[in-house]
Amino acid sequence: MPLRLESRDGRGGGAGQGTLRGIGSREEKTTMIRILPPEVADKIAAGEVVERPASVVKELVENSIDAGATRIRVDVQDAGKRLIRVTDNGSGIPHDEVTLAFHRYSTSKIATVEDLARITTLGFRGEALASIAAVAQVSLLTGTGRDQPGVLVRVEGGRVLGVEPRAGRRGTVVTVENLFYNTPARHCFLKSDATEMAHIGRLLGAYALAYPEIGFALYAEGKRRFHTPGSGKLREAIIATWGLEIAKAMRPVELVRAGIRVQGYIGGRRLSRSNRSQLLIFVNRRWVQHTLLARAVEEAYKGLLPSGQHPVVVLNIELDPAAVDVNVHPTKREVRFRRLQDVLETVERAVRSALIQEAPTPAAPTVPGAPPRRRRPSREMVRLALEAQRPLEAPEERAGLPPLRVVGQVRQTYIVAEGPEGVYLIDQHAAHERVLYQE
Ligand SMILES: Nc1ncnc2c1ncn2[C@@H]1O[C@H](COP(=O)(O)OP(=O)(O)OP(=O)(O)O)[C@@H](O)[C@H]1O
Ligand SMILES: [Mg+2]
Incomplete structure (x- = not known):
């Protein structure tokens, strides 16, 4: 289809005639390509x-x-x-x-x-x-x-x-x-x-x-x-930047996998915000805006935060500089990854494993012979444990965990839950270990 340039008054300028109509004006101007003055x-x-x-x-x-x-x-x-x-x-x-x-x-x-x-x-x-x-x-x-x-x-x-x-x-x-x-x-x-x-x-x-x-x-x-003190301790930088209360509610994250290292601090389920202003992600210590990375973090929190709420997070993703392109946008805040899926999975796993560690596990009895303290595992804990046991290669399955009702706990190790297909016995500690040490 031939290209037509039209002014607002609807009259075609006539591609190929070498003229353009000024918007809102009937005056004809000759186009001339010129190099702009340096200033x-x-x-x-x-x-x-x-x-x-x-x-x-x-x-x-x-x-x-x-x-x-x-x-x-x-x-x-x-x-x-x-x-x-x-x-x-x-x-x-x-x-x-x-x-x-x-x-x-x-x-x-x-x-x-x-x-x-x-x-x-x-x-x-x-x-x-x-x-x-x-x-x-x-x-x-x-x-x-x-x-x-x-x-x-x-x-x-x-x-x-x-x-x-x-x-x-x-x-x-x-x-x-x-x-x-x-x-x-x-x-x-x-x-x-x-x-x-x-x-x-x-x-x-x-x-x-x-x-x-x-x-x-x-x-x-x-x-x-x-x-900030410049002590080299991230926790101290968090205290100086966001205050002691927030720092106290945050847990360390550390995971190395597939040549990617994810490190930082994340807030637990009681720390959330109505926007992503405190969800900070750095790639090789460059502060980036990356919707999929933010989503990967939030995926790990699924079900833990009220809907519409966002977690408080400081994460640095360290990887081979050759595996990331930072020359994407004039502000240098956008990046592209060679192996995006690996990065997203590593980030999600890192955050999830830190959240599992945070989930309360029943304490062992301190007095010999005393009956163990009974503490019901939370629904979140079950969800995290179950998710950790799923094959990670199947991201599309992640969304569909069955609705479970926690029935109890056996020997402080297994969580017993009731689901649509029967009773689930979830090895909470093995799940935790797997998240930590897999690859
Ligand atoms: N605070 C500084 N200390 C030492 N050298 C500096 C400093 N600021 C600028 N320079 C020097 O001036 C050069 C030009 O800085 P400029 O910020 O314009 O470009 P750049 O940092 O190389 O690239 P970019 O445009 O991506 O920031 C730098 O490459 C560096 O050599
Ligand atoms: Mg510069």
Whole structure:
């Protein structure tokens, strides 16, 4: 079928005639393909990377992490609209490379197409600083701590305004002022300070949970809002980020299977949220958005949480960088797996086995000869035990467990349950062991 371009008034522009009608106008314009001036192209490209103040914080913090920082401080004013400053104690940038860092597609992190196929750093495109500098006033002070002097560079709207030697310590300070000062369309889409601040807080919390060995601090208008100890202990990072009560209700997860390691903490059935804001998943410590992964986690909770509720989870999935493609979306938050099914199954099993461990098992009598304490196994425990005994190769069967009524327990080992096809005897401990040690 021939392609027709039509204006809103319904009159065909006439494919092949070389004309297009402006929407809502009858004026005819000659199309002309032209290369956009760099300042326009830069702003378009920047728009993909920098959506709001939190995007700037994300890119700068990722750079600090890639530079091996152990302390990262973020300062903001007016929720980042007026100022964002990220200070780190990382490697710094050698003075003769500093201006290069602001060029689009300039990076120290990858060099070849092969590198692109196994990315081990958070950054890899060489776009972030160029994008930020295209839509804000930026200064970068950096030092490598060796015998070289440090450098201060100022860039505005993509133009380098000055480069000066500066004495300074090892590390980098990037200051971003007046974000979107030259892109009013973007500026007017910024939300209230409270909303933008919430995005920044959530983002920094996520990084703090992915990198417990780094001490993070967030200051707004000079006041400290949040900080983590950087002790390397995830539990301590959870306490600092979400508070002691939540941390107390969470259990460790650890499973290695099929070359995939799943590690983290998950909340039990009493800890749930009406959205997925506290269901955090990292892939090789990159905070990702992946609906199927989130579903795999929730699948393990099936029947445990009230409907419409979501669990509280911090999980890192570690796997060969060559088995995951992170070059999917400009924000680098989407990933694709070579062996998606393996990843989903490992995640689900890891979460389920941690939930089974959490399920109360009847305690053994402490006084010799005393009658064992009778405690009825919960329906959830039965469900988890039963699911663990099913063949894992048949995911489509998972949904259809028979409705069971728990009748009792034998020798604190077997759960007796009544189902539509008769009585079920479930070896609760064997099921538990199988989940833990299979493969
Ligand atoms: N805080 C920092 N400490 C040390 N080097 C830095 C820092 N920030 C940036 N750099 C250097 O500047 C380069 C350009 O940074 P930029 O963020 O633009 O690109 P990238 O991190 O390589 O890739 P991406 O666009 O995916 O973030 C980096 O490759 C790195 O060498
Ligand atoms: Mg970067």
